[in-house]
Amino acid sequence: MMKREHFSSRLGFILITAACSIGLGNIWRFPYITGKYGGASFVLLYMVFLVILGLPIVVMEFAVGRASQRSTALSFHLLEPEGTKWHWFKYATIIGNYLLMMFYTVISGWLFYYFIEMAKGRFQGIASAEVDGIFSGLLAQPGTMFLCAAVMIIVSFAVCAVGLQAGVERVTKMMMLLLFGLLLVLAARSVTLPGAEKGLRYYLLPDFGAMREIGLPECIFAAMGQAFFTLSIGIGTLSVFGSRIDKSHSLTSDALYMGVLDTVVALLAGLIIFPACFSFGVQPDSGPNLLFITLPNIFNTMSGGRFWGTLFFLFMVFAAVSTVIAVIENIITYVMDATGWSRKKSAAVNFVLLILLSLPCILGYNLWSGFQPLGDGTSVLDLEDFILSNNLLPLGSLVFLLFCTRHYGWGWDRFYHETTIGKGLPYPGFARTYISYVLPVIVLVIFISGYLSFLK
Incomplete structure (x- = not known):
């Protein structure tokens, strides 16, 4: 087995694990759901659940990776008791990563397209209906969507093929710093717009x-769900990065830093969106409508809107690509561990595979638009997202919880020992009963409620 490459710095590890969770959910879901459920009072609830619900499982993924020094392709083989079948879970983790990339690369391509079009000035001086028509027109063009998604895939694989330190870590550090810089500039501009104070009150003042x-x-329940899904836990994406760090620092501290960065990005995204929406009298929306219709309309009427819109979509491209790079690194590492292939061979094979796997999502909006798997108006993307978000993420998190706390798995004692190694915050050993018995029930409730919401 070849020598495993590690991160050159703790900062690199923290930033790339944050990149896994910092993505579209922070921008097109968090601000909207925050406003819908009471503004700052909801944020307080969300932060509580982030700490007591999401972060304990993040530490478990880190610990499984660091203790085994392998991705989920081999980590359960190495840590499970002899004769048990925990290693079967490895297939669900890699399926989850491929599923995420099947639609996330396509959405990243949309963002790249909008960045180019905004920079070209296409949105200047056009009516709201025409802004809507640009997005509809994009969805009707499979060739354009494929080209944009391919650009995102090529860039991400080029970074990963170079290596962990020289490629993934170096580029992610730069992109994350640029991302935070753009966020601060855009937030400063948004809060100084005329009438922005109404949006700030809506967003920041608790409304019990x-x-x-x-x-x-x-x-x-909304706060619990957002805290759970924002961290991308349950499919081993964080575990692989845990396998690439040394034992000098506490995993609990690193998980907390990751959660703080994720929350800061989400909060700053709200400072961009709500003041701008209220300043121009636009109702805050969520999902694709927010990014590809509502915000372009705002930039279209804003002084200097072409410049600010270009900066915003550049920020979105960085947020999306940082996630794509992190997940592709996990996929490449998984295949390296499972097959013994070199990094470049794993990258080459998976590059072709992900190019092909992006096609169903792309075609689901045009040639295959008659296929509406979850009801009227749904697409292949909705099906892929449902399988991942409502099934693999919660059930995968439940597997990590049971594996790390049950005697027929890795067991609490071995897991807890791994968390005590290194400088920093200790894992809350006093909460063993809660983590072992209450938290699995909460995750199961989240899983069941996802299906109940779908059936409604």
Whole structure:
């Protein structure tokens, strides 16, 4: 087995694990759901659940990776008790990573397209209906979508093929620093727009009355769901990076830093979106409508909108590509561990595979638009996202929880020992009962509720 390459610095590890979780969910879901469920009061709930629900599982993924020094292709083989079948879970983890890339690379391509079109000035002086038509027109062009997705895939694989330190770590550091810089510039511009204070009050002032009106249980559940899904836990993406760090620092500290960075990006995204929406009298939306219709309309009417819109979509490209690079690095490493292939061979094979796997999502909006797997108006992307978000992420997280806390798995004692190694915050050993018995029930409830929401 070839010598495993490690990160050159702790900062590189923290930034790339943050890159896994910092993505579209922070921008097109978090601000909208925050406003819907009570603004700052919801943010407080979300941060509580991030710490007590999401971060314990993040540490488990890190610990499985660091203890085994392998991706999920081999980590369960090495850590499981003899005769058990935990290693079967490795197939679900790699399927989850491929599924994520099947639609995430396509959305990244959309963002790249909008960055180019915004920079060219295509949105200047056009009516709202025409802005809507640009997005509809893009979806009707499989060739254009394929080309844009291919650019994102080529760039990401080129970075990963160079190596962990020289490629992934170096580029991710640069992109994340640029991402935070763009975020701060855009947030500063948004909060100084005329009428922005209304958006700031809506976003930042706790509205417990709104929470009572909506229903506290519903708000709590929304906060739990956002905290759980924002961290990309359950498919081994974080585990592979845990396998590439030394034992000098506490895994709990690193998980906390990752959670803080993820939350800061989400909060700053809200500072960009809400003041701008209120300044121009536009109702905040979520999902594709927010990014590809609502915000371009705002930039179209804003002074210097072409410049600010170009910066915004450049920021979005960085956010999306940093996630794509992180997940592709996981896929490449998985195949290297499973087959013994070199990095370049694994990258070459997976490059061709992901190019082909992007096609169903692309064709689902045009040639295959008659295929509506989850009901009227749905597409192949919705099906791929449903399988991943409503099934593989929660069930995968449950597997990590049981593996790290049960005697017929890796077991609490061995897992906890791994968390005690290195300088920094200790893992909350006093919470063993909660983590071992209550947290799995919460994850199961999230899984079941996802299906109930779908059926409704």
